[in-house]
Amino acid sequence: MAANGTELSNRESGVERPATEEHVNEPERLASAFSSVLRGAGLVVTIRRVMAFTEALRLLGVGGRDDVYWAGRATLVGSPADISTYDRAFAVFWEGREPSGMVVELPPISVTLATDSDDDSGAAPPADEGEPDTGPTLRVRYSDVETLRHKDFADCSDTELSELHTLMGELRFQAVTRRSRRGVRAKRISRRPDLRRTIRRALRTGGEAIRREFLTSDRKPRRLVLLLDVSGSMEPYARALVRFAHAAVVGRTRVEAFTIGTRLTRVTRELSSRDPDAGLRAAADSVQDWSGGTRLGATLHEFNDRWGVRGHARGAIVVICSDGWDRGTPDELAEQMARLHLVTHRLVWVNPLKHTPGYAPLARGMAAALPHVDEFIEGHSFDSLEHLAAAIAA
Structure with missing residues (x-):
């Protein structure tokens, strides 16, 4: 046959x-x-x-x-x-026989390339008027947004990075709450009587406390602290991470943002602008060590002494975005990471190089910091930053 x-x-x-x-x-x-x-x-x-x-x-x-x-x-x-x-x-x-009165005409296949968009309803695009139906139509669909979500920031063009920055503005940050010492009015009987409200109500009934009021513990969001490495080795990812920090500052309460390189710079006020471009320009102008060296141990030491241990990091979720390359001594970085881990609620390290096949934390800084990290995740693409936003809300 x-x-x-x-x-x-x-x-x-x-x-x-x-x-x-x-x-x-x-x-x-x-x-x-x-x-x-x-x-x-x-x-x-x-x-x-x-x-x-x-x-x-x-x-x-x-x-x-x-x-x-x-x-x-x-x-x-x-x-x-x-x-x-x-x-x-x-x-x-x-069977290779000669055709007996049968004419086989293969109809041409028209290929329609449709790009998915936010307002795409999924319906097939209308055919051009005046063109006859030449046979079955093969429609190939792809989503440029879905492709960008998984693309490495280092491989993106300026136009693609601009589109990703727009997507980051749509990220939603859910705050993790913790119990507060402040009491609020309870709907049920609790162990904390509200004497002030009970006495005030008793004055309406001639001093008889007919109905007692109670208090319950209030809840307030945990502080989120972002430490962004802006050294030369992080240049392909620094701007995307700063844009992520801007989305967190304007989209969530109690957020603090710092840049780390050869020095520590607080950029929370600069990133609080609703205009993302203005916020990024203000942050870039205030950071004097952009694309410079890396002294993670020294900058973390300064953060712990000035901001972290005394209040900003205590009970907070601290996220360090860095590739782990450090010109300082590993012992100093390990010591400061241990101090920071003692006061934080959760310590997260985001490394853009983690997605690389065969990656191992062999850099001296990364190897020294990893034992004190609660969660070690990727940070090379928009999809990984979405995972980060979900991780800090868990």
């Missing part, structure tokens, strides 16, 4: 084919080609029927004439009136 120029032997011949890649993909190729012939002969062959025929060929093989015939007839023929056309096409394609 011959199929489109391919010679096939019967099962009884006992000839075994080598398991080459071409042989493995042969059922798909033959099923697609035979389905095109049937469409050209006038049969309606859907993609679902082609997939069923391909699966049948995988199970039965393409060596037996009867197996292939009945597999195609059971899966590709939708009406008894199409059997005669199917038989003629089968004889031409699989």
